[in-house]
Structures are given as C-alpha cells and as structure tokens.
Amino acid sequence: MTENLNTETEAEETLRLVAQLPPPQDLTERVHQRLQDAQAIAPRRGFWSLWLPAQRLQYAGAALLVLAIAGSAWTARHTGSGTAKGQSPVQPVIQATPQGFGPASSEARPSNLKPIKVPPAPKKKPSASKVLKKRTPQPGAQAASDSKASANQ
Amino acid sequence: MEIPATSAMQPTESQSQYEGVPSAETTIAALVDEYAGTLYRVAYSVLRNSADAEDAVQETYLRVLRHRDSLAEIRDARVWLVRIVWNVVLDRKRRSKTRPETDDIADLARLLPASGLTAEERAVSAQHHAHVLRAVQQLPEKEQRVLILSAFEELSSVEIAQILGTTESTVRSRLFRARNLLSNLLSHSRSVR
Numbered sequence: 001m002t003e004n005l006n007t008e009t010e011a012e013e014t015l016r017l018v019a020q021l022p023p024p025q026d027l028t029e030r031v032h033q034r035l036q037d038a039q040a041i042a043p044r045r046g047f048w049s050l051w052l053p054a055q056r057l058q059y060a061g062a063a064l065l066v067l068a069i070a071g072s073a074w075t076a077r078h079t080g081s082g083t084a085k086g087q088s089p090v091q092p093v094i095q096a097t098p099q100g101f102g103p104a105s106s107e108a109r110p111s112n113l114k115p116i117k118v119p120p121a122p123k124k125k126p127s128a129s130k131v132l133k134k135r136t137p138q139p140g141a142q143a144a145s146d147s148k149a150s151a152n153q
Numbered sequence: 154m155e156i157p158a159t160s161a162m163q164p165t166e167s168q169s170q171y172e173g174v175p176s177a178e179t180t181i182a183a184l185v186d187e188y189a190g191t192l193y194r195v196a197y198s199v200l201r202n203s204a205d206a207e208d209a210v211q212e213t214y215l216r217v218l219r220h221r222d223s224l225a226e227i228r229d230a231r232v233w234l235v236r237i238v239w240n241v242v243l244d245r246k247r248r249s250k251t252r253p254e255t256d257d258i259a260d261l262a263r264l265l266p267a268s269g270l271t272a273e274e275r276a277v278s279a280q281h282h283a284h285v286l287r288a289v290q291q292l293p294e295k296e297q298r299v300l301i302l303s304a305f306e307e308l309s310s311v312e313i314a315q316i317l318g319t320t321e322s323t324v325r326s327r328l329f330r331a332r333n334l335l336s337n338l339l340s341h342s343r344s345v346r
Contacts, residue, residue, distance in 0.1 A: 021197060028190075032185055034211045
C-alpha cells in the first residue's frame with residue numbers, strides 16, 4: 001500500500017515537473033507579433049482580395065466554360081429542328097400484332113398513319129368515232145328491238 | 154458570461170481606443186500577457202514539442218481574435234483559453250498520430266529539472282521520468298487527460314471538468330482510476346525488472 005502511494009506520488013511528481021517546464025522567453029512577443037500581423041492582413045481584404053490571383057483565374061475559366069455551354073445550348077435550340085417552339089416531334093406508336101406473328105403478307109401500319117385520299121382521275125373524253133358509232137343505230141339491231149317490242153305488246 | 158476585469162486585462166490609457174472602454178484588441182493583448190505561459194505549458198504537456206506547443210498557443214489566440222465580438226460574454230477567461238488550447242492540442246495530436254512517441258519521451262525526460270544531482274543520478278532520474286511518462290501513455294485516453302490536467306496546480310477539479318466538458322464527479326472518479334492504473338503499471342514493470 002505504502003509502495004503504491006510512493007509510486008503514485010513519484011509519477012505525479014514527474015507530471016508536475018512536465019507541467020512546470022518554463023515557456024520560451026519571447027513567447028508573448030511572438031504571439032503579439034502574430035496577432036498584429038493577422039490584424040494587419042484582415043482589413044486589407046476586400047471582396048476581390050479574398051481570392052488569390054490563381055483562384056481568380058480559375059473562377060474566370062469556369063465562368064467562360066459555363067457561358068460557352070449556355071451559348072451552344074441556346075444555338076442548338078433555336079437553329080436545330082424545325083419543330084414549333086415548345087413542341088417535341090411525336091413518335092409513331094407501334095402497335096403490336098394481337099396474335100404474335102402475322103402472315104407474311106400482312107402489313108404493319110401505324111395507327112396514326114392516315115391513308116391519303118386521292119381524288120378520282122378525270123374521265124377521258126370519248127373519241128369522235130366512238131360518239132358517232134353510238135349515235136347511228138345499226139339496221140339489224142333496230143329490227144331486233146322492234147320485234148321485241150311487238151312481242152311484249 | 155463576462156470576462157472579469159483582472160489586473161492584466163485592464164488596459165493603460167494609451168492602449169484603450171475609447172476612454173474607459175477597452176477595445177477587443179487591447180483585451181486580447183492583456184490575455185496574451187497573462188495566460189500565454191499557462192497555455193504553452195498545457196500544450197507542451199500533451200504535444201511534448203516546443204515548436205508545436207508554441208504554434209498551438211498562437212492558433213489559440215488567433216481563434217480568440219476571430220471571436221473578439223463575443224469576448225464580453227466570457228466569464229472565466231483562463232478556463233476558456235485553456236479549453237481552446239486543449240482542443241487545438243488534441244486536434245493536432247490526432248493529426249500527427251503516426252509520429253513515434255518514444256523519442257519525444259526520452260527527450261522530455263532529459264529536459265526535466267534535476268538540480269543538485271550528479272551526472273549519474275541525473276541519468277537515473279531521466280530514466281525514471283521516461284518510465285513514468287511511458288506508463289502514462291499506456292493509460293486510457295480519458296484517464297490520461299484528467300491526469301495530465303491535474304498536474305497543473307492552477308487548475309481545480311471544477312475547472313478541469315469545465316475544460317473537458319464533464320462533471321466534477323466524473324473528473325474525480327477518472328483521476329482515481331488513473332492513479333490506480335498508473336501505480337499498477339509502474340509496480341508491474343518494477344517487478345518485471
């Protein structure tokens with residue numbers, strides 16, 4: 001027990017000696033000087049002087065890069081596609097065949113594809129000889145028609 | 154919290170910017186004059202390197218300068234400053250964890266005063282101090298901190314509790330445990346030798 005107490009006291013004596021080691025002589029002067037330097041630097045700092053020249057260059061480079069990207073994006077938007085402003089081109093909806101594979105002759109036609117209506121082609125005018133043929137009845141044909149009419153009566 | 158107007162903190166007429174009202178800079182200058190030595194010793198007891206300890210003291214006062222607007226709220230400047238330097242020191246210690254401690258201990262043991270001793274006795278004394286410091290190093294961190302701070306005669310257990318951010322009873326129990334562990338370590342190493 002006594003030995004333990006002695007050991008404790010000895011150990012604490014060592015720590016006390018460490019705690020009592022004198023500080024360097026010019027410590028306070030150096031601390032004062034450091035504080036004065038820090039105070040002298042502080043007021044000189046304006047908004048721009050917070051950045052070192054190298055940092056300023058970095059910021060300028062970054063700003064240029066942002067401007068270039070924004071400019072190119074603007075150009076692409078306004079000169080690229082002919083679509084109306086704010087509208088995106090509509091993608092055709094591909095309808096899946098209801099029963100899997102269709103016959104080879106089947107035609108896949110998108111639902112949004114409307115058939116084009118083609119106006120009927122104008123009739124050709126009949127030639128003069130054909131018109132004449134129609135107008136002048138043939139003698140045999142006239143007789144046959146007459147006999148049919150009398151039979152009906 | 155308010156800083157008590159200690160003799161060191163009262164500026165001279167030429168120092169004060171406004172009559173009767175000391176500026177923050179004057180107050181800090183007074184704090185440097187009064188507590189720089191104490192802060193250095195606290196820093197040195199942990200870092201065991203004179204340049205590092207001085208750096209820690211300077212950093213402490215730079216932090217004070219940065220927070221000069223809140224100086225008027227500080228009640229006990231000494232404890233407040235020791236707390237700041239303690240945090241600075243622990244931060245530095247954490248960052249330089251890889252540095253070998255053994256050489257520092259041997260150097261420190263040689264630095265400790267041994268007046269009135271012969272050369273041989275000095276060597277034995279340095280060896281003993283180194284042995285004790287190595288044993289302190291082996292203690293758990295919390296106990297080690299309390300033991301180091303308790304070696305400062307100017308710090309009471311209440312103040313140590315304030316510095317470490319704990320209660321006084323915790324400080325006392327840690328100190329008790331630290332002493333027991335230390336004596337066990339030392340007696341064990343003695344029996345081995």
